[in-house]
Amino acid sequence: MKNNFNETGFNLGERVMHPKFGEGTIINFEGSGPQSRVQVAFNGEGIKWLVTQYAKLEKL
Numbered sequence: 001m002k003n004n005f006n007e008t009g010f011n012l013g014e015r016v017m018h019p020k021f022g023e024g025t026i027i028n029f030e031g032s033g034p035q036s037r038v039q040v041a042f043n044g045e046g047i048k049w050l051v052t053q054y055a056k057l058e059k060l
Helices: none
Strands: 015-018 022-030 037-042 046-051
Touching (some): 015 037
Antiparallel strands (some): 015 022, 037 046
8 A cells, every 4th residue: 555645745635836837736656865756637737747856846
């Protein structure tokens, strides 16, 4: 069973804002440390994998 939280500080299902892609929902994550990634379903922009440390995601 997969945890709903990882060391990136994001939860599955959490709403976030990205400066380019707008609002989205965390639907998956993988990895740890500087290479951790989150998968976000953005409204109108589709699903994207983002490297957490560069993504500039803001929690809503």
